[in-house]
Amino acid sequence: MAGDHDYYYEDHGLFNTSDGGSSSSGQEHERFLHFCGIFLPCMYVAVFVCGLVGNSLVLVIYAFYQKLRNLTDVLLMNLPLADLVFACTLPFWAYASIHGWVFGKTACKVLLGIYTSNFYTSMLILVCITVDRFVAVVQATKAYNEKAKRMSRAKAICLSAWAVSLLVSLPQIIHGDVRELDRPVCSPHNEEIPTVVLAIQMTVGFFLPLPVMVVCYSVIIKNLLHARGFHKHKSLKIIFLVVALFLVTQTPFNVVKIIRSRSWEYHSRTSFQYAVVVTEAIAYLRVCLNPVLYAFVGLKFQKNFWKLMKDTGCLPYLGVSRQQNFSENTSKTGSTSHHAEATSMFQL
Template sequence: MLPSITSTEMEMDNENFTAEFLTTDYMPSSSFVTEDYDLEDNGICDKTWVRNFRASYEPPLYWIIFVVGGLGNLLVVWIYMSVKNRLKTMTDVYLLNLAIADLLFLCTLPFWATDATQGWVFSDAVCKGVSAIYKVNFFASMLLLTCISVDRYIAIVRVTQAHNFKSRRMFYSKLACLVVWLLSCLLSLPEFLLFRVKNNSGSSCSMVYPASNNNLTKVLVLCLQISVGFCFPLLVMVACYSVIICTLMQARNFEKHKALRVIFAVVAAFILSQLPYNGHLVVEAAEAYNTTMVECEKVKAFDVAGQVVKSLAYTHCCLNPILYAFIGVRFRKDLLNLCHCLTGLVGVNKPQVVPKRPSIMSDTDTTPALSL
């Protein structure tokens, strides 16, 4: 004889099922291969369509991001490593570290593309390692973008102080990069500790929370990513670039409008790529704290939306080389010289001379991304 189930127990089970639907932070592995539950129909929800969508949508997009972003960031690293005395400013140091962080981040995408089609076919150690590497370089990229914004503010708004402490600024930039990497490693500890291979409706690499405080841990992890990975960088960028815009508007220079367009492009690219993803994480954190999404169709739609906005956020690593390096006059000149050297048009000891245009946005004192 089967034991009877009270209505209270059924409600508790429903809440647990919904919590299982809404996975950690939509890491590439974080869900879409979870148990099939339905809060409406005897605990069964067929999420085959969600998994099929992921298998057809994510792999080609991830490989495109991997190739395009890899080429752009490798080119940035190649320029900095090939050109003698190329690391002259704080922004140069930040851009090199940003390119390295983006490259390491991109190296995790083939694992997630494989996971989307075949499930997690790698070991538990690889699951932990790839997840931690993903999050380390995610946080490092966001914090380095914050450092670049502060450096632009110092170089353009605080010109005198920037010139007087030029030698110290290089030391501070290297120290800031060291702090960024150490902090990113610290922030990625939840991924290293909690990720493991699960075998529910197929093998998957997912974050498994302690059973005692499942929802609380999930909310804390999500809040950490939202605050450090989006809110803090956005606030710093808006504050620094607002002051920079005011400074440029007062400057008498024919190139200031071009510089302003670059600033708007940088901020717009960050907001458009990261805001939908982090908005989705906010909803997920709210659901983990106070479950309200109890219909299977809504949960499946939420899963699919998470896949779309997550991939949109990943495209930012493809835009970073364009927004923060290739626009710079000096960077483009170095790239052109290296290309000429490789094709034999210009000797290594005879670099092409490009006439310098007077600009308050000179690469020597400011960021390459604002010099046109």
């Protein structure tokens, strides 16, 4: 997904108003330009604000209230960090969608690199979280006994995810440039990027996370159905929400990308440009919803959230009440076996 907003910036793209002399096509194209001029800035700003608030809350709680005791905690701290950095590039694209790119060539390359690499980092961390949960459920006893060893690998796993993401995003950085169409546009020259590189990027961003999630969560569901001593129904709902979030937000845009890569004639159709813009907006929703599914569903995290609300003076009475309830719930669940703890999707 990252860096692909340049689809509608190229020869038949967002700022090219020539349309082969057809007045009806020209009017349609003008309507598309008007739509983008309103929709894109609103979408970028909305995702930025929601992503900034949600992911910042997660980072603050992990940094000051929640100890990093296992691999999942380390991964859940890196996920909002990647999403937050990604979201912080969106105001620049919002401004550029209205006024054109005014930040220069160097900023173009840097922001394309940040924008792209953090998208892939987020996806790789999602894969790691899925695999970690799979190991905790399927090999619960072994995972518990090797808890210290798995924790020592956490930093190496996260550093590897960031390094691979930076490597995968290098083509966008290298080929990123400011081009003069009707106004300055920052985008990579996709026609100069080899097809095999684009295929690798789509694999990391979609075709790797999807089967890993489906296979691992299928096995987890099987184990949950045979487990006892915890709220399996809530766990199953969370699993379905995680998979559904990924499918609903990422599938449409990747389908559009595949169509574009195989049938270039679609690229000149205004209707296809609408599909690019709208499906990309849907893909961005992941940045806003990840904190909810991967952090706020945890009882331990919720308890620390209400501590934060109390300490900052926000909803003090409600915060105390909630905190007491979560303390009771945590103490009750703390007496269960480590297998039940590992299997429960919301005891993170």
